[in-house]
Each structure stands twice: as C-alpha cells, then as structure tokens.
Amino acid sequence: MTAAVRERVGAEVVAGREPTAGRDADAASGARGAPVATIRVVQLFPDLLNVYGDGGNVRALVARSNARGIAVQVGEVRFGHRSIPPADLYLIGGGQDREQVTVASELSRLGAELSGRLEAGASLLAVCGGYQNLGRSIRTRESTIAGPGILPVVTDATGDAPRFVGPIAVRSPTWIAFAGASSAARAGMPGASRTVVGFENHGGRTYLDATAEPFAWVDVGFGNNGEDGWEGVVVRHSGGGLLIGTYLHGPMLPRNPHVADALIDAALRHAKVDVALEPLDDRLEWEAHETYLRRLRTQEHARRRIPRWARRYVDPVRGLIGF
Amino acid sequence: MPGLIAERVDPKVVAERARNLDPIVLVAGTNGKTTTTSFVARLLRARFGPPVINASGANLHQAVATTLILKRGDPRRRRPAVFEVDELVLPRLATEVRPSVIVLTNLFRDQLDRYGEVDVVVRRWRGMAATLASTTTLVYCADDPRLEMLARSVSGRTMTFGLDWSEHVNLRESTTAADPVACIVCGAPLRFSARSIAHLGRFACPDGHVVAKTPDIAGRLDDSGETPCIVLRSSLGTASFPTPVASTGGVYDAAAAAAVGVALGMSLAEIAAALDLAPGAFGRHETIEVHGRRVHLTLGKNPASLADLAVFASRDPAATVLLALNDAAPDGRDVSWIWDADLAPLFAAPTVVLSGSRASDLALRLKYGPTPTATGRTIILEPDLGLALDRAIGAAEVGDRVLVVATYTALLRLRARLERRGVAARPPT
Numbered sequence: 046m047t048a049a050v051r052e053r054v055g056a057e058v059v060a061g062r063e064p065t066a067g068r069d070a071d072a073a074s075g076a077r078g079a080p081v082a083t084i085r086v087v088q089l090f091p092d093l094l095n096v097y098g099d100g101g102n103v104r105a106l107v108a109r110s111n112a113r114g115i116a117v118q119v120g121e122v123r124f125g126h127r128s129i130p131p132a133d134l135y136l137i138g139g140g141q142d143r144e145q146v147t148v149a150s151e152l153s154r155l156g157a158e159l160s161g162r163l164e165a166g167a168s169l170l171a172v173c174g175g176y177q178n179l180g181r182s183i184r185t186r187e188s189t190i191a192g193p194g195i196l197p198v199v200t201d202a203t204g205d206a207p208r209f210v211g212p213i214a215v216r217s218p219t220w221i222a223f224a225g226a227s228s229a230a231r232a233g234m235p236g237a238s239r240t241v242v243g244f245e246n247h248g249g250r251t252y253l254d255a256t257a258e259p260f261a262w263v264d265v266g267f268g269n270n271g272e273d274g275w276e277g278v279v280v281r282h283s284g285g286g287l288l289i290g291t292y293l294h295g296p297m298l299p300r301n302p303h304v305a306d307a308l309i310d311a312a313l314r315h316a317k318v319d320v321a322l323e324p325l326d327d328r329l330e331w332e333a334h335e336t337y338l339r340r341l342r343t344q345e346h347a348r349r350r351i352p353r354w355a356r357r358y359v360d361p362v363r364g365l366i367g368f
Numbered sequence: 369m370p371g372l373i374a375e376r377v378d379p380k381v382v383a384e385r386a387r388n389l390d391p392i393v394l395v396a397g398t399n400g401k402t403t404t405t406s407f408v409a410r411l412l413r414a415r416f417g418p419p420v421i422n423a424s425g426a427n428l429h430q431a432v433a434t435t436l437i438l439k440r441g442d443p444r445r446r447r448p449a450v451f452e453v454d455e456l457v458l459p460r461l462a463t464e465v466r467p468s469v470i471v472l473t474n475l476f477r478d479q480l481d482r483y484g485e486v487d488v489v490v491r492r493w494r495g496m497a498a499t500l501a502s503t504t505t506l507v508y509c510a511d512d513p514r515l516e517m518l519a520r521s522v523s524g525r526t527m528t529f530g531l532d533w534s535e536h537v538n539l540r541e542s543t544t545a546a547d548p549v550a551c552i553v554c555g556a557p558l559r560f561s562a563r564s565i566a567h568l569g570r571f572a573c574p575d576g577h578v579v580a581k582t583p584d585i586a587g588r589l590d591d592s593g594e595t596p597c598i599v600l601r602s603s604l605g606t607a608s609f610p611t612p613v614a615s616t617g618g619v620y621d622a623a624a625a626a627a628v629g630v631a632l633g634m635s636l637a638e639i640a641a642a643l644d645l646a647p648g649a650f651g652r653h654e655t656i657e658v659h660g661r662r663v664h665l666t667l668g669k670n671p672a673s674l675a676d677l678a679v680f681a682s683r684d685p686a687a688t689v690l691l692a693l694n695d696a697a698p699d700g701r702d703v704s705w706i707w708d709a710d711l712a713p714l715f716a717a718p719t720v721v722l723s724g725s726r727a728s729d730l731a732l733r734l735k736y737g738p739t740p741t742a743t744g745r746t747i748i749l750e751p752d753l754g755l756a757l758d759r760a761i762g763a764a765e766v767g768d769r770v771l772v773v774a775t776y777t778a779l780l781r782l783r784a785r786l787e788r789r790g791v792a793a794r795p796p797t
Contacts, residue, residue: 092557093550093557095708096477096485096708097702097704098704098705098706098707098708099707100707100708101704101707101733101736104707104736104737104738105736108735108736108737123557124556124557125556141485141486141487142485142487143487143550143555144550146555147550147555147556150555210702211701212701244701244702244704246702294704295702295703295704296704296707299707299732299733299736300729300732329728329731329732329735330732332728332731333728333729333731333732335728336725336726336728336729340695
C-alpha cells in the first residue's frame, strides 16, 4: 500500500500540478496507520529548471520516507508565484542558461524569503543550474547576474573552455559516508558509501568563499571548477538545516541513498520529530552506484594508460586497493 | 572514409558533388529523422526518380561526403537527393549544397552530454535560418515552440506540419515532464492547451508574444479500421493511406514528408499513393517473427520517444516488454533522462525484462516509480542483451507480442542477434 502512496505522489510531481497539501499525508495514514511524521518538500521552479532527471530526487525522498511510515507533502514554487511556502526541505534543479536568467529574476523577488526560511532551519538540495543560481553571482559574457547568496559561491561562465561533461565520483563527506555505511554493508558492498556518484554537465566554473565548506572532493571528474579538486558546497545553519549545492545530477539521490537519508534526517529535525531512520533494503541502489564506479574505472584506466595486468591493483576512484 | 580523404584533398568536394543533384532535401531534428528521410525518399522516387540517400545514422558531414562520392552516378543526369543530417552539421551543409527544402522535425532534449544544451542547437540553427537562400523552403513542425520561435527569423518561404488538432485527437495526456520552454520575448514559461509528445502541442506565451500556428499540413492517426491509417489534411483537401507506423511520431514523420512533397509541387493524392504502407526506418517499429512470437523493435532514446512508445504500448497491454538501456557515446552517456520519461505504461506489462549496460538504473527507476501496482508481474533483470532477448521471447506465448524498447547501440545489437538467428533480413545498404 505504501507503493500506492508513492505512485500517487510521484505522479503528481511529474504531472506538475499544483500541490494538494495534506492529501498525501492522509493517504499514507490510511496505508500504514497513522504516519509517524510528515515532512514538507517544496520544489523550486520545476517549470524552468528540470532537464536532468531532477524529478527523480523527489521520488527518492518520497519513496524512502514512505517506506519508513513518514508521509511527504510535495509542493512547488513556479514562475510568477508570490511567495515561498514553508517547508522542511527545498529542492532546485538544473536548467539551461536562458531559463537560469528567468530564475535569477524570480529569485530577486523571492530570494530573501527563501533565505530566511533556510536560516530558520529548513534544508536544501541545489543541483547544477540551481546551485549556481543560489550563489552570490553568475558572471556571464554579457553581464553579471546577482544571486541571493544563499550558498557562499560565485560562478564564472565567461570562458570559452569546454564544458565539464561526464560521470563523476566524489569522496562523500565523513558524516554521510558513516551514516550510509550500514546500508552499503547490508547490501553486500561495504565501503560503497565512501563515494557519491553522478553525472556532471556544466560550462560555469564555481568558486567557494575562503571560509566555505566544500560538499566533497573529487576522485574522478571535474567538480566545481576543475582546479581546486572540490565539488559542491555545504552550509550548516545554526537552526539545524543542511544545505547542499552540487553539480551531481543523474539524478543524485536514487543512487546515493546515504545522501537522501541525510536530507530526510535534516528535514525531520526541522519538523521537530524525533524518528530514527530504520535501514532499508538498498541492494539495487548500491548496485546502480557500483555500475557508475565500474564505468569510471574503465574510463580512467584507459585514460591513464594503466597496463592491463596492473588494472586490478589500481582503483582510480579509491586509490590503490588495500591502501 | 573516402569522405574524410576527399575532404582533406578538396574541402569543396561536397559543394561540387552536390551540383548535379536536384532537388536536395535535408532532414534534421531530434526524433523522427530516419523515418522522415525514408518517407521523403519514397516521394522523390515517385516524382523525380531514384534518389541519392545517406545510410541511416551516417549523418555527420564526412559521411554525407562519402555518400556523394560513392553514389555519384552519371554526372550529366540530374538526380534527387535526401540526406539525414546531424543537428550540428546542418548549418554548414545547408550553405554548401543549397538545398531546395530543409526539414526540421523537432527539437527535444537528447544527448546533452554531446551538445551541452538544446539552446546550443537553437542558436546555430537561428544563424542558419537568417541566411537561407531564397530558393530554400524551410519545413518545420508547427507544434514545436522552439522551432516556431526560430522560424521568426526566417525571411524566405516556410511551410509547417503538425497534428490535426481540429479533429478529435485520441491522445493520452502526456505526463512526461516536458522540457521547460520559455518565451523568446519575455522569458515566461509557455502555456499549453494541448500536448502530443513532450513539449509538442498547442502553446502560447501568457502575453501572446508567441502562439502556435495552424499547421499547413496536418496529420492524424485513424485506427478505427482493420489497418491503421494516416489522414493528411491541407487547405487543398485530404488524403489517407494505411501505415505500419501507427504512432504519434509516425504521424508527425508522414506529415513532415508530405509538407516536403507539397513544397516540391506534389498533390496530396500523389503523396498518399507513394506513402501507402511505407515501413518505418530499419529497426523502428519493425516486427520480426521468432518462434511464433512477434518481436516488435523500437528505438527509445529520450523522454519524447518514450512518451510516444508509451501510447503505443498501452494499445497492447498483454505484450512482454524488453527495455534495453546502453550508455555508449551514440546512446548518450548520461542516462538521467529515464527519470523524466513516462515509463509507467511499459512497466505495467505482465513481464518486464530490463537489460543493457545500465540495466541497474532501469531497475532503480522501476523501484522508485510511479509503478502500476498490478500483482503477479514478473520483472527480470538481465544486463546481457542476448540472454535478455531469449528470456523475453521465452516469457511470451506463441502469437503474442514482445515489445523491445532499446537505445541506439542496444537496438543494433539486438537486431544483429536476430539477424544471426536468420529471422531478420539484413539491412539494406
């Protein structure tokens, strides 16, 4: 029955209809008795930024919450909406340059309100274009687009250098890796939670403020700018919120269940419910995660011209085996 | 290869070789290129004699050059030609060969890992559209807002095709997250009153800057009879013909080809006669019989083509479904698009086989839904394409259909396997 809930919520998100607050929570309570908690998730501008399967992130959050008896209300802020509704977790996806300009002008109206809600403890996952849009500024060849500065980064999109395109593996932050360790071990892949994998496709180079904390460092791929070895940014507000900006799409959360659970955890804290997330059967998730890593290894072995006999000893993603 | 060498020796080789070709039709766009090209080839054959065509998939500049060199024929005789052209190659080829007609089928998100973003293609095409020769007719899809906005910068002759929206169009409401398209003037997201595939439909800017036109050639599918028919309508009348490509995509392809025919002076009746029972391109909606099971091959390469296939699948809910997802360069290395595609009608099949190098991503996609909650379904995860095909055929009863939805390289490999078994004909060269 939980699946039925998931289906309805998922379908609603995909169809892009206006959110119906409360309905999904009711459905969940009918399915499994009273839900142990309800979290509110709001997608920002899915009508403008939605080109890399980012809807999959919502599906992952809903499915993983529902599986633990947690109901999820999914809402949207679209072009022209007048305010940012309260939520425990906000999601913003990637888009094209032209749509990003429109989002920037929308954020000049709504950015302060969003910023206030995040400082008060709500969490955020900003991917690719949304990551750039929520930073301090995006410099393009024509002009500099100011952002709300929710994430302490600036993006330079003036160069002629080729786009950063390809699969990427980054070392996951210790606390996320640790939280995911038991899930990966149960799936028969101990150590898998040490990485976060995705696909990057961006022309802009993003630089962190001197005091900002990167989300992760790059094992294989480009990351923020291809120079400093960092990927994404993390902001932790005193209100307890967890803000992640990243270039990893693909979508990120389904095949990185440890990151998904970290966000659900943060959303629960904001919703003021004390629920420990019980482990789920994540074998498929980690298998998809490993498929990415296998691809990356093959690609890197070839690029670095590592002889065939040595390939089993050299893991370009995690360094030398056994070290 | 001969194309590569010839171009090194003489960069103008394409322009020179194209001189005894008339008329020349170039076909570009994301989906439907190959089928549209094969339909146009039939029209050219009926009207002007055997055309020069490039082989399917060989749509880069060098490959077109190779075709022109190897199939030159008698230089004194004029021959018609139709070339399927890669999106980014089109502008250069258009200036070199000065085509009579350029067809833009549609512009969907596809292979973002190669193009960066769809707008890159739009910008290149806009530059080309502004400098088109006055002898060139631009045929484009009136249901595609990106193309409509692009056509604003064309000074020459244009002609549009699309679905027949005046008739009752039997469409399944597309739930696919369409690529967001913003108005070129004010930046507001376009609004749709009706949709066919992804962002194709009846669109309008909230402030009226951009509004969908009524297509010059409108097509619809009539599957009330025994054999499905495509009905074409223009201001001059209507004509219909039976078709094996009974999908919305097939209707668009036929309407596009018909618009080319009309632009070259053919009548609708003449066009319908030439397209009578015209098969789709090789491997696209091709049915091959294996041990009494009808294996139906289709190409599913982006959310738009899957949206079309979902409608097709819902007509035969008993069919076994084989989904094959590869991530080699021709497929697109980024498979995130499966999360934007409406896969529910395919996942609803009694037996679903998931295969390809990224089968595990399909499995995850199925797990996270939305998935129909039918009971007693079988889901088989088999990354090896050959074994997956065997299992799909084994799961189907004699007389049943096995619907294969595969990305480009997966489709080629599956078809090659059927060929080796001697059940599929070798592709024409």
